[in-house]
Amino acid sequence: MKERLNEINNELKDYMNESSFISNKCRNKIIKMLGNEFDIDLPVDNFKTVDISLTDKGSIIMRGDLYEREKLSKEEIEERYSSFKEKADNFLKRKDVSFKNRKLSSNILNLLIILLIFIVFIILFIIGFRSLISGDILNLIWLIIFVAVWFVPSIGENLKGRLQTAKIFIKGLFKK
Secondary structure, eight states: HHHHHHHHHHHHHHHHHHHHHHOHHHHHHHHHHHHHHOOOOOOOOOSSSOEEOOOOOOOEEEEEEOOOOSOOOHHHHHHHHHHHHHHHHHHHHHOOOHHHHHHHHHHHHHHHHHHHHHHHHHHHHHHHHHHHTTTTTHHHHHHHIIIIIHHHHHHHHHHHHHHHHHHHHHHHHHHH
């Protein structure tokens, strides 16, 4: 039982690390699940680190404090831990963060925003060119002032960063 208990405690450390990586709220939920499974009311304060282990009597040691309960048999401990493990795995699978998908969607959104900005610039250019051809100088001056004073400065730096990110993304696509 001693070897199995060491294995369980190592798995608990893995659960704490994995859930802490996702968020403190996720880690607190895992702690609450473990406490519910062993009928122990564990505090879920926002500690920077949480070390948690299970004793051979079914009690839990968390951050150096012992949270006792009635003694459990080895089979009951194993059964309760298996139930916790199943629930925790399901919970962490739901919370799993896919950075690759998030980055891909962010890059595609960036390309769409760049496309939208260029379409707006083309539309403004067409409107300006029509005004110049038709001789409507007042409309052309209004358009130039609007674009020069409001639109260009608000887009300028943002567009440079977006273009750089899009360039890197597109190069990465063609390298594959």
